[in-house]
Amino acid sequence: MGLQVSMDHQKMNVHITATAKQLPPYTRDISEIIPYVDTWLSGQEDRFRRKVIKIFEGAGVDRRYSIMDAQDVFLNSTFEERNDVYVKEMTVLGQKCLEKALDKVNWQPSDIDFLITVSCTGIMIPSVDAYLINELKMRQDVVRLPVTEMGCAAGVSGVIYARNFLKANPGKRAAVIALESPTATFQLNDFSMVNIVSAAIFGDGAACVLLSSEEDAPGPKILDEAMYHFYDSTSMMGFKLVNTGLQMILDKEVPEKIAHHFPEIVHPFLARNNLSIEEVDHLIFHPGGKKIVQTVEDLFGDLGKNIDDTKEVLKLYGNMSSATILYVLEQFMDKNIPSGELGLMLSFGPGFSAQRVLIEF
Numbered sequence: 130m131g132l133q134v135s136m137d138h139q140k141m142n143v144h145i146t147a148t149a150k151q152l153p154p155y156t157r158d159i160s161e162i163i164p165y166v167d168t169w170l171s172g173q174e175d176r177f178r179r180k181v182i183k184i185f186e187g188a189g190v191d192r193r194y195s196i197m198d199a200q201d202v203f204l205n206s207t208f209e210e211r212n213d214v215y216v217k218e219m220t221v222l223g224q225k226c227l228e229k230a231l232d233k234v235n236w237q238p239s240d241i242d243f244l245i246t247v248s249c250t251g252i253m254i255p256s257v258d259a260y261l262i263n264e265l266k267m268r269q270d271v272v273r274l275p276v277t278e279m280g281c282a283a284g285v286s287g288v289i290y291a292r293n294f295l296k297a298n299p300g301k302r303a304a305v306i307a308l309e310s311p312t313a314t315f316q317l318n319d320f321s322m323v324n325i326v327s328a329a330i331f332g333d334g335a336a337c338v339l340l341s342s343e344e345d346a347p348g349p350k351i352l353d354e355a356m357y358h359f360y361d362s363t364s365m366m367g368f369k370l371v372n373t374g375l376q377m378i379l380d381k382e383v384p385e386k387i388a389h390h391f392p393e394i395v396h397p398f399l400a401r402n403n404l405s406i407e408e409v410d411h412l413i414f415h416p417g418g419k420k421i422v423q424t425v426e427d428l429f430g431d432l433g434k435n436i437d438d439t440k441e442v443l444k445l446y447g448n449m450s451s452a453t454i455l456y457v458l459e460q461f462m463d464k465n466i467p468s469g470e471l472g473l474m475l476s477f478g479p480g481f482s483a484q485r486v487l488i489e490f
Contacts (some may be wrong), residue, residue: 143351147231149335150226152194156193157242162199170182173320177320181411192332194447196222204317211251212313215313219253220257220264223337233342246305246307247361248451279482281454285484289486291305291483300342305339309335311331314340324408331447332447336456350474352471357483410429413459415475416443416453416477438461439457470489
């Protein structure tokens with residue numbers, strides 16, 4: 130009997146049934162942001178100002194969205210004030226993107242068995258899922274998992290956790306909600322390259338993905354997932370909690386580190402599924418920033434693959450940390466992809482780590 134149960138679990142399929150994004154209320158294109166950057170740099174020498182503006186103009190991000198308007202970001206707001214906006218807006222964005230995703234598959238909030246929320250750009254306890262349970266009158270026995278410290282990789286991490294829960298629980302439904310406001314972490318008195326580069330590439334955003342282990346669930350099937358951890362790389366990416374908020378840590382060696390580990394990240398994972406990269410039709414890759422995108426594009430380009438959708442998301446919205454990969458996933462979910470084609474989801478985050486999910490459309 131026990132053997133039969135475990136055999137059934139082996140066959141248990143988990144499907145991604147819907148994705149939906151929700152953009153914050155404020156938006157400006159790069160030409161509208163430059164004057165604010167220029168004003169912010171007013172005490173700096175001209176050469177430095179020109180260099181910074183060039184970084185913003187060349188970041189590969191045409192537009193970004195935010196929970197605060199540009200003047201509020203570049204004004205001297207305190208960590209407490211910014212975090213208060215984060216708490217309020219994350220709840221609003223979380224509710225909107227969850228409702229949008231539920232509408233796509235005609236589910237009710239009470240249909241969700243497992244609720245995963247991921248975010249790293251603010252601090253709230255209780256976490257946002259508790260507010261959503263109240264706002265949407267979700268079930269009182271819904272299982273909650275807030276994921277707070279995995280950075281950009283957490284969108285894929287959430288999908289991995291959801292798949293494992295659903296594999297163990299047939300006929301259940303999960304929601305993963307990624308909510309981020311890198312804008313709320315901007316450091317007003319920090320003129321370091323790290324603060325400047327992160328301000329140039331990051332934007333705010335929210336997204337939800339729904340998954341199901343029901344037999345007749347629609348959508349792409351998850352074939353496999355795995356995490357890969359880089360040793361001795363904890364100082365490469367993350368946040369330092371300082372008196373003025375969350376201060377970005379971003380090592381310029383990150384693209385090189387990714388390139389070095391890339392063969393180990395991609396090939397063994399596919400090989401254990403009896404696949405090669407040539408057999409993967411679609412790359413659903415997290416756009417960390419222009420340099421990381423160029424690095425990965427070169428690596429995949431040599432393998433005859435493109436990451437055009439990734440570049441498109443970076444251009445339209447910037448890097449929204451954990452939510453960004455779900456925007457890229459939505460691009461693929463909205464296409465009419467032939468049945469049986471394969472997709473590889475891939476994202477990187479603090480730790481340093483790489484998360485991978487293999488899907489079949």
